[in-house]
Every structure is written in structure tokens, then in C-alpha cells.
Amino acid sequence: MFDRLTAILIAGLMALPAFAQSVAPQGAQLVVQESAFWAAEVEKGQMDPAPMRVPQTPLVVDLEAKGRDFGKQGGTLRTMVTRSKDVRQMVVYGYARLVGYDYDYALRPDILRDIEVVDERIFTLHLRPGHRWSDGAPFTSADFEYWWNHVAQNEELSPNGPPEVMRAGGEVATMTFPDAQTVVIEFPQPNPIFLQSLAGASPPFIYRPAHYLKQFHVDFNTVEEMEEMIDRKRVRGWAPLHNKLDNMYKFDNHELPTLQPWKPASVGGQSRALFVRNPYFHRVDARGVQLPYIDVVEMGIVGSGLVAAKSNAGESDLQARGLDFRDVSILKKGEADGAPYRTFLWANGAASQIAIYPNLNFADPVWREVIRDARFRRALSMGIDRRMINRALYFGLGKEGGMTALAKSPFFDADNLSRWALYDLSTANAMLDEMGLTTRDKSGIRLLPDGRPMEFVIETAGERQEVENALAIITDTWRDLGIKLIMRPLDRDILRNRVFSGVTMASVWYGWDNGIPQSYTPPGYLAPTDQVFFAWPKWGQYYQTRGAAGEPVDMEPAKRLMELNKQWAEVEDPAARSRVWNEMLEIHSQQQYGIGILSEAPQPVVVSDRLRNVPEFGKWAWEPGAHFGIHRVDEFFFADPELAQVIE
Template sequence: MFATCLAAGLIALPASAEIVVEESGFWAAEVAKKQMDPAPDRIPDTPLIVDLEAKGRTFGKQGGTLRTMVTRSKDVRQMVVYGYARLVGYDENYQLRADILRDYDVEDGRKFTLHLRPGHRWSDGAPFTSEDFRYWWEHVAQNSELSPNGPPEIMRAGDEIGTMTFPDAHTVVVEFPRQNPMFLQSLAQASPPFIYRPAHYLRQFHVDFNTMEEMEEMIDSKRVRGWAPLHNKLDNMYKFDNHELPTLQPWMPASTGGQSRQLFVRNPYFHRVDARGTHLPYIDVVEMHIVGSGLVAAKANAGEADLQARGLDFRDVSILKKGEADGAPYRTYLWANSAASQIAIYPNLNFADPTWRAVIRDPRFRRALSMGIDRRMINRALYFGLGKEGNMTALAASPFFESENLTKWALYDLDTANLMLDEMGLTTRDGSGIRLLPDGRPMEFVIETAGERQEVENALAIITDTWRDLGIKLIMRPLDRDILRNRVFSGVTMAAVWFGWDNGIPQPYTPPNYLAPTDQVFFAWPKWGQYYQTHGQAGEPVDMPDAQRLLALAAEWEAKPDPYDRARVWREMLAIHADQQFGIGILSEAPQPVVVSDRLRNVPEFGKWAWDPGAHFGVHRVDEFYFADEELAQVTE
């Protein structure tokens, strides 16, 4: 089978010469001083030309500063998420389209020919060519010091590693020994595996291109232990924390780290142009403020954000709507949430305590915990009854939704839950009614949280009361997000709370790996995920039959391209999760509030808020948003 895929929203124009590309006012001074090429010479020979009207949007104009907020300095990486410039990306219908690539060919599901855009340049004006892929493949992915575990998952089909060749400056061929249906979708992720690097910039930090003597001064100045840590420190395309690292995103960093106000300015060499010749992005500057997590709603209510969803929860809707009614200059949209669960509890099957580990691994314990949750009370108290109560499973918008999976072991039933715990032999209780573990310790079930969402703490407070009727004492421990993740990954966390699966609307073509123990970030089995990700170099091998079956099913999905077979695999995997309660979902589909400035245009009123696929705002193309009144939108420095 041979197929060619082209980007959506394109006009059939072979070259940028067929439209008149307007100069950006933002860069006009640099162009006048001949410090930068004119706009027609800055874009690729074949740019991605976006027909806004065909997409049901309006053409805009350049200018303005968009204000948004994050709650951690690390979250400047959201600019890579929101910008969503990918080799291949999803459109708003969640169909894959070429983006940075001019197009791509797929042959037999295993050979991918990537066609670059001639004339495409990095944000510093250097050419973007196949040499940037070669640098990554030959000098990063296959360098034992930079990639000690070998090439990453993106270049693997099962246990077999693919190859990457470079026929010419604008062609890259990625070939696998067998079909790899996950390759293109991996490229479209919110946090993508960057299989290219700005070679012209990074060569100066690589030992293959310099002597160690030449690099010693740089190593000392950056206070790192060697050339590899130096390279890694400066090379993170996703972190977006090195303002000198060239990018292909619509905006590029213009601030150094350590500041509470970060600026990102328009990329003068961005590859997208609207059908009227206006170089995208429309917005000149993004101003990202780092604020305390409890201040996002209040600041949004005060009109201090032009586009905001991160840091807002459903509980904030009332104060946002009140501010809107009182004349604050914004609108509050309610977007559909595509996560499989708003709140999910993950008992750690790899917990280091052997006594607790044995209890947690008994499915009757996890089922009892689930049946001891009054989801209806939580829904009414926190979401005005607008959430869908039940397990973490495929949402109603997915063809794999089954009501049985939603409700299995998820109906509030304290009597049955108590019987299950009794059947486990956990019948002895202390004077306060708390059950005792086999070694005599009270059943104090510690759930650690990231401490970022009040709704999580409120839900756990309700669960604390109902679990006490099971003889289980819930102890909630809020932590910093990074500390939480590190504790989970090391096996010292008994249980954690996080969102459910990012993609709650899977289709037959959606890889089901996130349902199998393939990644440590699924908090129920971090050690199994580490073992899979490092090919046995770290973590623990999977030693529970149902989890082993999930791994086998994920491999079967990959080996059988027929949609019927893949749908069958999905249904069995979802049924296993519903039965085993590896992650205990509470409810889903509660709307996500999105604050949008009255002056901001092309933001969909009824969008989807999804991490993957979707990249939150990314799939809705923030580079196409614009201010209706540039003078009002422009923030004076």
C-alpha cells in the first residue's frame, strides 16, 4: 500500500510566489536596516497556506500581546504545546496532516518518506534541512553518552530498531523492519519526540565536532560534569528554556530564565501563511506570567489574562461568570474535557512495602476501594452534577464506550465492599474500627497528590468519610508535582491521584500502549513502565497475569492492521481495566472553563480540552487567533 498525505487547510499553490506575503510590522525595523530578509524571502518556497474561511474562521491581522499564566517556571514549555508546530499534527477533527513537513509518503506501513519544505528556516535564519535529522540520528540518538538506552521508542517497532537515511537536503526516509502504526501519531503528540535538531547550533557542544580541550571552558562555565550534560542542558527542544536554541515554533523565547514574566516573540521564519498573504502567527508577543496556583482564577477574573484554561478548575466557573456579568473584558467558554477521568486514584502495584504491596495487588482490595466511593455525592458537591460518574474508561464519544465498563465495581455499595475486604482475611480491627494489616499495622492508606487542584482535595475529603466505613483510614499528603512523580517512580508512594488517561476518545487507529504497562507515568505500575522503557535496564518485569495480557494485547494491536482486529483489542483492554481497577476513576466529562478576551478572535466557543491528542489549545491553532483591535491589544512596555 502506498499513500500520500497532505496538510489540511492548504490552497493548491505550488510556491509562495503566487501570493503576496505582507511584511510584519514587528520586524519592519530589522528589515529596513537589512538585518533581516523581507517576509517573502523568510518563508519556505512552499509554505503551509491556511484558508481561514474554509475552516469557518475569519482572517485576522498581525499585532498585539497575548497574556496568559502558568503556575511553575517549568511550564514555559506550554509554548511548545500551545504552538503545536509538528512534523505531522492533528487537525480539529483529529485527522493527521502534514505541518512542518510539506508532505509524507507511507509505504507498507513501515517506510515513511518525509518531504521537507525547501527554503524553510530555523528561527535564527539557518536552513532547516535533512542534515538536522542526520545530526539527531547519528550524533544524538545513537550516541551512547547522550542516549544510554539506545534510540528512543519513536525509532522502534517492538524490539526492532528502524533506520533513518537522507537521500537529499529535503528528504528523510525512516524505515522499520515491520509495520509501525504508531510512528506518525507519535510525531503529533503534545510532547513530541523531536527527531531533528538545529545541527548548526548544537555542533559546538558535541565532542564529535570539537576536541575536549576546546569544550572545557564551556563545560566549566555551565557548571556541568562533562560534554554530554552540557549538550543535554542546551538541547531540550520541549523545555523551551534556552533562548539561544533555534526553534520552528510560532513564537520563540525572548527572556532568560528565573523571571516571573516570560516573553515569546513571533518567529520571523515560521512556515505558515494565511491565504491573504499574512504571515502567521497573527499575535506578535505572548506574555506568560508565572503565578501561584491559587491566584489564576482571581487574576483571570480581574481581566489579567487574554487566554487561560490551565490552572482553572470547574469550581472557578461561578466566579468567572460573575466577573463576566460584572463587565470584566472576557468571555468564559466551557470546553469538553477529553480526559478519561477528571480524578483518578492509582494504588501503586509496585509499592516498596511488601505487606501493603500484597494487599494492593489483590483485585478485591482495589474493587472495594472503588465501591466505597460515593461518586454521586462528589459529582453534586464539586460539579453541580454535570460530570459522568464511573470508572476510567473510553468516553461516550469513542466507539469503544460501553456502559458496563463505566459502572463495573463503580457503584456505591459499602456492604459488598466490606464483604470483599473480609474475604481477603482483613477482619481484625482496632478500637477505632480501622482494619489491621496481616502484620498488625492499621490500614492507613496514604494517597499523595500534586497539591495543585482544590477539587482533588475536596473529593478525597468526601472519600475519607466513606472509606472509614470500610475500616480504611485515608491519609492525604499534598506534595510538589515533581516530588510526587519522583516518589511514585521510585516505588515509595503507596497511591497517588492524577487525571485519567489523556485520550478518553480512542478510535481503532489509536495506539493502546497507554493501557499497557509501557510507561512509568501511569502511576499504578511505575516500575513495570521503567522496565519496558529501558528494555530491562531498570524497573521490574511485569509479574501479574492481567498486566501481562495487556502487554500482549498492545503488541497484537501493533501487529494486526485490520480495524476490526484493533477494535477487538481495544475492547478487551478496556474490559480488563474495568475489572481490575488498576486506576480507580471517579468521574469524567466535567467541562473545562476557558477564559477568552473579548478582543480575541478565532477561539472556538465549543472546543475540546485534551492533552493528547490535542495539545490543549494547540489543535485549535493559536497562531490563527488574533485581536480585533490591535491598539487596545498591544501592551505598552
């Protein structure tokens, strides 16, 4: 018996909506048109003509059926990121996945031609005949076989064995390859999260370009060849080199073939990264025009404080990353003054715009005991004047309250939103007194059991001014609780490493990526299954490494979350899964593991006046949706591509 997720998938496959249509329109023969961008290479015989570059059964997109316009090829799209490593956003925005979400958040085949699912346990993947990597090499089941046999199960490349996506109930799946276009994955028990994992913003790449990577693998070379390569590349061994060149998500190796709409065309270490259209991309519009429409993406790497100013100056054609709600006024002013862009306000899908995470695994034993007392976390939450923050930073447009499911989710509960989230200094002070934290110093700051003042250090990534502004307001109200808030801005990578190592007392980040869960949404991010939930990094490490690192969960409410997460995977009934979700959300509301401040403040999106097919009312969500990805950037186009900036 299939659950709702599987039913949605199968229904989508049978219905073949516009997004997933894999054949030419009825009564017409699809003729794939040549791209002007690659015309010279084709004419010189350096590249096959367009009809030979797409799969025999491409993914045909009927844009009119989706309410969009057919576009023109050409032009350069400019966007910005604030760190060189964020070129990986091209994999997020490009959103080419084995299966992906459509606009209605139903799963459809994408890279795959088709998929068969039996009892959420056996997944048969059917590839598109004639599909090729960006360098023209065939994309076949051999690329899955290489990853499975020579990467996932190689102890030097994968010390912990195959990743979680290939496990169900702790047991590893099998992967077989009946022919060049078929891959069969069989789990020992149902794995209801498998397809959603494949559709993720940062997906598990269960395939690799074998023809490229074999040259760096010990299984396909002699000892002498490997030693010569290691010496020539000046690396410690073959495995570090392979791992460095093999990261499909980082998108930082321009020689690594890809299946994304655009491929890297520049070497790192520059102030901008260039990406050019993938000549072998598998999507085609219903007129026979190969996607993506846009030829080149130029990703500028700028300081975090410059994104809004440069967007205001018209230096970006598509921008949301690096912009916050506080930037809306300057963006709207630029628009009114004649700057060549529009400012859209998209819904924000995160469970909270700003959330504080007291670290339950903090290395300091005295502070750890205090932080682990739910009364302390509740008092912190009740000591936040959310209304003041909302009015000061979001013009009152945010929804005040704790971190929970958003109003558009069937699991929204107003009690969860308001529980321990109403500004009440009297009750908060009484809770801290009840904990025995009654002694204060001359300045009114409470003292810890060992006599130290309660200086609560919150570390931030230093990237969002709204976070610092909110913490500044909280500093004043927490002082009335006898707690001194100390804010410590850090580089994002340093912050994450400190949290993961247990030396961060508390941190601030966004809330859960997916604030609109459904019964078929895996609830793993509410349980201690991942170190990136900053309230329990050590518990997450323990789960992710199967006990090789981190600490086992040793608090009852968190143990219950683990039980419920397991329970969700074992049942198929949507009602039973809904009950799991409701209990997990109530536990979070009661325990305040992540202290949400407010949610649903709009996300500004800057769009060039010349750019088409960008939805005016979209949703900005990391998971599910991959930010711009679900809106299909490959379908965006310039109304006048001949006037678009030309890269020198």
C-alpha cells in the same frame, strides 16, 4: 495494505484541505506581506524581507474555508502558568509538528511539505525548500542527520540508545538522507504508531538545529576546545551541557533555534516569560499574511491559587490551565459584572477528571500484597459515593463511573463505566472480609496482616482544590469500610519522583489523556509501557529501559495487556484492532488499576473579548490535541491589536 490511520493520512494529502493547503489559491499569486513587528529590522538590513523568510512552499491556511476570520497582526497575548518550567506549554500550544492533527483529528503534514508511507514501515519525509530555523539558518535533512548520528546513537547523550519512536518490535529503524529536503525512515517491521507519535502534545523531536548544537558536541571540536568549554561553562562534561541546552520541549534556552510560532525572548528566573513571533514561521494565511497573527505572548508565572482570581480581574487573554470547574461561578460572575472576557465551557477529553492509582509496585511488601488483590481495589472503588462528589463539586454535570472510554468513543461500554463503581458499602465490606482483613482496632480501622492499622496514604500534587475536596468526601465513606484515608499534598515533581521510586502507596491524578480512542489509536497507555501510569511505575520503567531499570511485569492481567498491545501493532484490520481495544478496556474495568471517579465535567476557558478565532465549543485534551494546540493559537488574533498591551 494500509490501515485506517495511513488511509486517513494519504486521503488528507490527496485532498489538501484548508489546514494542509501548501500552494497559493488557484488563479492567484501569493504575495507574503511584511510584518510591522519586524519592519525596522528589515529596513536596517538586519533581517530578510518576509517573502524571503518563508519557505518556497509555505503551508497556506485558508481561514475562510475553515469558518474562521482572516486576522490582523499585532498585540500581546497574556496567559498564566503556575511553575517556571511550564513555559514548555508554548511548545504544546504552538503545536508546530512534522505532522499534526486537524480539527477532525486526521493527520496532515505541517512542518513537512509532504510524506509518503509504504506498508506502515517506510516513511519518506519531504521538507519545505527554503524553510529556516527561527535564527534564519536553513532547516534541512542535515538537522535530522545530526540528531540521528550524533545524539540518538551517541552513548553519552543517549545511554539507552535511540528512543522508542525509532523502534518497532524492539528493533531499531534506519534513517537516511538522500538530499537536503528528503529523509527516509525505514523500520524493520510495521510501526503503526509512528505518525501519531510525531503529532503528540510532547512530541519526539527527531531533528535538532545542528548549526547551533555542534559547538557543544565532542564530534565537532578538538579535545582542547571541549576542555576549555567545559571549564568555562563550569559543567561536569560536554554531554550534560549539550543535554541541558538541547531540550526542544522545555523551551527554556532562548538561544536554541526553534520552528514554533513564537520563540523565547527572555531568560529564566523571572515572574514572566516573553515569546516573540518567529520571523521564519512556515505558515501563511491565504492573503499572504504570515502567521502567527499575535506578535508577543506574555506568560505570567503565578501561584496556583491565583489563576482564577487574576483571570476574573481580566489579567489573562486566554486561560484554561490552572482553572477547574469549581472556578466557573466566579468567572461567570466577573463576566456578568463587566470584566472584559467570555467564559467558554469546553468538553474534557480525559478519561476521568480524578483517578486514584494504588501502586502495585509499592515498596512495602505487606501493603503491596494487599494492593495487588483486585478485591481490595474493587472495594475501594465501591466505597466511593460518586453521586455526592458529582453534586458537590460539579453541580451534577459530570458522568459518574470508573475510568474507561468516554461516550464519544466507539469503544464506550456502559458496563465498563459502572463495573465496581456503584456505591455499595455492604459488598465492599464483604470483599475486604473475604480477603481475611477482619480484625479491627478500637476505632473500627481494619488491621493489616502484620497488625498495622490500614492507613491508606494518597499523595497528591496539591494543585487542584477539587481533588482535595473529593478525597475529603471519600475519607468519610472509606472509614465505613474500616480504611483510614490520609491525604498528603506534595509538589508535582516530588510526587512524580516518589511514585517512580516506589515509595508512594497511592496517588491521585487525571485519568488517561485520551478518553476517545478509535481503532487506529495506539493502546500503549493501557499497558505497562510507561512509568507515568502511576499504578505500575516500575513495570513502565522496565519496558522503557528495556530491562535496565524497574521490575518485570509479574501479574497475569497486566501481562495480558502487554500481549494485547503487541497484538494491536501486528494487525492492520480495524476490526481486529477494535477487538484488542475492547478486551483491554474490559481488563481495566475488572482490575481497577486506576480508580476513576467521574468524567466529562466541562473545562472553563477564559477568552478576552478582543480575541478572535477561539472556538466557543472546543475540546480540552492533552492527547490527542495538545490542549489549545489543535485549535491553532497562531490563528487567534486581536480585533484591535493596536490597543493590545505593549511589553516594556
